[in-house]
Structure formats: C-alpha cells, structure tokens
C-alpha cells in the first residue's frame with residue numbers, strides 16, 4: 001500500500017497554544033513542568049490528528065520548544081561556554097532558552113532565515129576543536145513518547161551535513177571539518193532508534209537544494225556511507241528547490257529512500273526516474289508545504305501514477321513538499337474569508353487529507369476518490385473563471401506599462417540639484433525611518449476600533465493627537481525631514497493589504513517565525529489594484545502641521561509580495577508588478593498632495609533572492625523594475641527614499657544601486673559601518689543614510705558614539721551624500737528611549753556639520 005506520510009507538523013498549536021505556554025513560562029508565571037506538560041499535550045494532539053487523517057508515516061522529533069536547529073545543537077553538545085552547561089548530561093531548559101533568547105551575561109545565538117522561508121533558526125556556534133557528545137537522544141525520547149500513546153512514528157533528524165553547513169565557527173574554520181567528529185554521534189542516535197523499534201528515520205538535508213561546493217558533496221558520501229550501516233532505513237529528505245546538480249551525489253548514497261519536493265523541485269523527477277536504483281523508495285512531495293492553496297488533486301494523482309508505472313509501487317510514499325511548519329494549522333478556524341477564496345485553500349490539516357486522498361487514489365484507482373477529484377477540479381475551474389480573481393482593468397494596465405515608466409525624468413545628478421533647492425536641507429540631514437513607538441495606548445485604541453468599541457471619529461482623533469505630538473516634538477529637537485509616525489498602521493504589509501483589492505486576511509492563520517513569534521501573512525488571491533488612496537490622508541495631515549518636509553511612507557512592492565502568501569496561477573513577478581502599479585498611483589497622489597519626500601521601504605528585497613545563484617539575476621531584474629515602476633512617476637524635485645534592514649546587502653549592491661532611489665537608509669550600526677566598504681567599492685552613486693543607532697537594543701547611544709560612527713562613514717563615502725538616521729523604524733522602542741536617542745542623534749549631526 002502506498003504510504004501516506006508527513007515530514008513535519010506545525011508546532012505552535014491551536015490558537016498559538018505553544019506561544020501562550022512559552023510566554024507564561026518566560027514571564028515566570030509557570031514552571032518547567034507545566035511547560036513540558038503543555039508541549040507533550042500538543043505533540044500528542046498533533047500525532048492524533050495525523051493518525052486520524054489516515055497517515056501511515058507520522059513524524060516525531062520535529063516538534064520544538066523554540067527551534068529544531070537549536071534542538072540539534074544542544075542534543076549534540078554544541079553549546080558554547082557561558083550558557084550554564086557543564087559539558088556532561090542533558091542541557092537544561094534554562095540553558096536552552098539562554099541560547100535562544102540570551103540572558104543577563106550572554107547574548108542569544110545569532111538567528112537567521114531558514115532557507116528562503118520566513119522561519120528563523122538559531123545558528124549553531126562551533127569551534128575548530130569542537131567535541132560532540134550525545135547529551136540526550138531527543139528523537140528517541142519522542143519516538144518512545146508516541147509509542148506509549150500507542151502510535152508508531154517516523155523519527156526526524158536534521159542531517160549532519162546540513163547541520164554543519166548551517167553552523168558558524170568562532171575561528172573561521174570550515175564547520176565541515178568537524179564531520180568525522182560528528183558522524184559517530186549520529187550513528188549512535190540511529191542505532192538507539194533502531195533498537196527501540198524505529199524502522200525508518202527521516203533525515204533532513206535541505207542544503208541539497210543549494211549550490212554546494214565539492215567538499216560538501218564529498219561530505220554526503222562520507223557521512224551516509226557510515227550512517228546507512230547504523231540500523232534503521234534512512235529516508236533522505238531535501239526540499240525548497242530542485243536537488244538539481246546535487247542529484248548524482250544523492251543517487252549514489254546508500255540510503256533506503258529519497259524525498260523529493262515536487263512543488264519547487266519538480267525538475268528532479270525525470271532524472272530520478274531514469275537514474276535511481278530500482279530499490280530506492282521515493283517520497284513524492286506533491287502537496288505544497290509552502291503555500292495555502294488546495295492541491296490540484298488530479299494533477300498530483302497523475303504524477304503519482306506516472307511514478308508508480310516506472311517504479312516499484314510498493315516503495316512509494318505521498319508527502320507534503322516539505323514540513324507543514326510553514327503553513328497555518330487549520331482552515332476550519334477561518335469563518336471570515338470570502339467563500340470563493342476559502343474553497344481554494346488548504347492549511348496543514350486539510351493538506352493531510354489531500355495526502356491521504358492521493359495515496360488512496362493511487363492504490364484503489366480514481367473511482368475511489370472520484371468525489372474529491374471532482375471537487376478539486378471544480379474549485380480550480382471556478383477560480384480560473386472567477387471575475388473576482390481576474391480583473392481586466394489590471395491586466396490591460398499591466399500590458400500597457402512601458403519601460404519609460406520605470407525611469408525618473410532626469411538622472412540623479414540633475415534631480416539632486418532640483419531637490420537641494422526644493423528642500424533646503426543642511427549637510428548631514430537628519431531623519432528617522434518612519435514609525436514611532438506603538439505604545440500600549442496606541443495598540444489599545446486600534447484594538448478597540450477593530451472591535452467597534454470606539455468609532456472612526458474617535459479613533460482618528462486619537463491618531464491626530466499622536467501625530468501632532470510627534471510632529472511638534474520632531475520640530476522641537478531639530479530633525480530635518482520629519483515622519484508622521486505610522487500610528488495608524490498595524491503592520492507595514494497588512495496596512496496596505498487591507499487597502500488594496502486582491503488581499504485577504506485570516507483570523508488565526510499563524511505561522512511560526514521564530515520561537516513564540518508568529519505571523520499571519522496576508523493572502524494575495526486576486527489581481528491587485530488600489531480602489532482609493534491609502535496613505536494620503538495622514539501624510540497630508542502631518543504635512544499641514546509643519547513647514548519642514550514630512551516623508552510619505554510606503555511599503556515597497558517586493559516586500560509586500562515577500563511577506564504574503566502569493567498566487568501560483570500567475571508568476572510572482574506579475575503579482576509584484578500589479579502591486580507596483582498600485583503603489584505608483586499612491587506615489588503620484590502623495591506628490592499631488594504636497595509631499596516632497598516619499599520613502600518606499602524594501603527591507604525584504606534581499607530575502608526574496610532565490611536559493612540558487614543561477615536564478616538570482618532574473619529575480620533581481622524584475623524586483624528592481626517593480627520598485628522603479630512605483631517610484632518613478634514624480635518630478636525631479638520630489639525626493640524618493642528607500643530603506644533596507646537585516647544587513648547583508650553586499651551581494652545585491654548592483655541591484656540596490658539600480659533602484660536609483662535618491663536616498664537609501666540602511667541598518668549599519670552593528671557592523672560599525674564596515675558594510676559601507678562595499679558601497680564605497682561599488683562607487684554607490686546616490687545619497688545614503690547608514691544607521692547610527694541599533695534600534696533592536698534598549699540602549700540609548702551617546703552623541704559622541706553616533707558622531708564617531710558618522711566619521712567612519714564620512715571616511716568611506718562622500719560626506720555631502722550622507723544622511724543621519726537610526727537603523728530602522730522605532731515602533732518597538734519606548735518614548736523614553738526614543739527621545740534621548742534622537743536628541744543625541746541630532747547633536748551628533750550638528751557636531752559633524754561644525755567639524756567638517
């Protein structure tokens with residue numbers, strides 16, 4: 001019988017139960033035992049759901065209290081000194097959370113994005129002389145826990161090569177040098193699992209979706225040569241893209257099974273069918289674990305049938321493309337979505353049903369699942385024909401968009417002269433990135449407004465008050481380009497999504513971002529257009545209060561796209577262009593309303609970069625084009641800013657320059673301006689505001705510190721092109737931090753003006 005299987009289940013639980021439990025524990029309101037009990041209850045519930053859906057291979061060991069990469073590191077004894085672990089036995093929960101979140105003495109481990117998802121993992125920190133010890137066989141504990149509830153599960157492990165490739169060392173050595181030290185610990189984990197009765201173990205090696213150097217490929221051969229002998233059958237799982245040129249390596253490994261992501265890596269299927277050993281079990285990742293659309297069951301079944309004809313059908317598994325960690329839990333929770341849209345969606349629970357249906361269809365024939373196939377066909381046909389999804393006006397506007405629309409009227413040097421005379425700014429002009437503190441008061445007013453407890457007029461009046469205070473305070477401390485403060489905005493993508501046609505919002509569609517933090521991404525389900533201006537009212541109001549320029553503040557097209565669930569019936573690029581055209585109209589309206597400086601934030605430009613180098617140029621070309629499409633309708637004298645954070649811009653500097661924003665503000669404090677070296681080398685042509693205040697920390701920097709940073713910047717870049725600003729928006733800070741820090745920032749700029 002075809003095995004219906006899963007690779008991983010969302011951890012956060014019904015209505016974010018894990019978040020509640022974790023935060024209660026961190027706040028000291030509940031002890032370890034209570035947290036562990038809640039976690040065990042969640043695991044049990046998740047296993048039961050999957051069992052109930054008819055899955056034969058149910059994952060265990062992929063649940064985590066914070067992050068599975070951290071779980072792996074602590075299991076292997078990869079715990080840097082100073083976090084309270086003595087080098088023996090299990091790592092305590094206190095140490096575990098100290099690594100995840102920092103404590104009084106030590107900062108948290110670095111956190112970074114898990115491949116191209118919005119999930120963040122903690123980067124293991126290793127050293128040249130790293131020793132690995134098995135502190136606790138976590139997958140074994142999980143496997144036994146499930147067994148004691150009467151459930152047989154398939155343990156999941158993060159593989160040794162991916163673990164090392166995702167790690168960093170303190171001494172610049174290559175983590176892969178540690179492979180031989182690591183493999184015996186993995187072998188022991190596997191041996192113990194086999195002894196406990198585990199038949200097959202899923203071993204995740206997602207780095208196979210990346211460009212790998214020969215060393216890493218050799219590491220696979222070495223590691224799996226040894227691990228395949230350890231006991232249980234190994235199902236090697238890769239996802240998030242084609243295995244591609246790593247396929248010859250993979251097909252040479254002595255593993256029992258291979259999981260393929262057939263949503264993002266469908267190109268692998270042909271070569272695998274031709275070249276794989278006949279006894280290699282295949283797990284077909286047909287149901288998309290990265291998006292919320294219902295599967296095209298007929299197409300999935302057809303693919304499965306094609307494989308079944310070519311291979312030993314007894315060795316087939318049907319699976320999601322990757323762990324279901326990246327989709328919300330249950331569509332049944334959503335009662336407020338347009339019915340038309342809801343009929344096209346599937347969250348984790350619904351995807352389990354799809355997996356089982358495909359497996360059944362394969363075993364029993366199409367007739368056995370005829371009703372489900374018909375329903376799937378009907379939903380897809382309805383969507384294709386839907387007038388709510390396809391907007392002719394949007395399509396024709398897109399078709400008519402010209403290249404000229406992506407260009408400003410004049411080149412930057414000409415614009416610069418026009419802007420200087422229009423704006424009359426001092427040298428080292430000071431500004432901020434957009435948001436001011438979202439205080440309890442602000443959030444309370446928004447919640448009350450959303451519930452209908454206060455009416456529009458009362459809500460608007462409150463926002464007017466805060467905006468007025470923000471403007472007059474900025475004037476008083478001497479900032480040059482002001483912001484309105486973004487008090488009316490819940491979130492930088494949601495605010496726009498709620499005002500654009502084509503977006504929908506879930507009520508409980510939470511996806512884990514890191515630890516207890518979740519996001520509920522909007523769903524772009526139809527052609528995007530702008531029924532009415534979105535930001536003009538507040539921009540105009542703020543500008544009416546002052547003679548100084550107030551920045552209009554927009555979220556850029558790439559960032560809106562990147563932080564949403566996106567359609568798959570049209571290319572991402574097309575959706576991005578639709579958003580860009582809507583923003584272009586907003587930019588034009590802001591200019592008409594007398595706004596002289598407009599900032600289009602693109603913090604997510606970098607994170608949209610494809611995993612494989614060969615695809616990056618094409619992405620950057622359309623991403624840059626979309627930004628320019630939104631930014632270019634204005635006169636020379638209107639100044640366009642952009643903003644980027646989450647560092648690491650070096651590899652996209654050409655694209656950043658190609659945006660041709662008049663001014664870019666970037667996060668730079670933590671690198672102490674070192675990242676400007678790349679801008680210097682590249683001869684970055686336009687104006688730039690390297691952040692001088694790390695807004696992620698509650699620490700208030702002194703004026704002297706910020707002046708010193710500015711001097712470092714001025715040593716690298718033309719001082720006449722430098723702006724002075726914090727690293728990012730200030731919505732997460734408190735006013736008693738913001739006030740002194742920005743006063744110091746203005747003082748720092750004045751020092752530089754006087755000194756140079």
Ligand code: GLN
Nearest residue numbers: 433434435601603729730
């Ligand atoms: N304008 C936004 C703000 O200040 C930018 C946020 C961001 O870059 N993430 O909040």
Ligand code: ZN
Nearest residue numbers: 644645728729
């Ligand atoms: Zn930012």
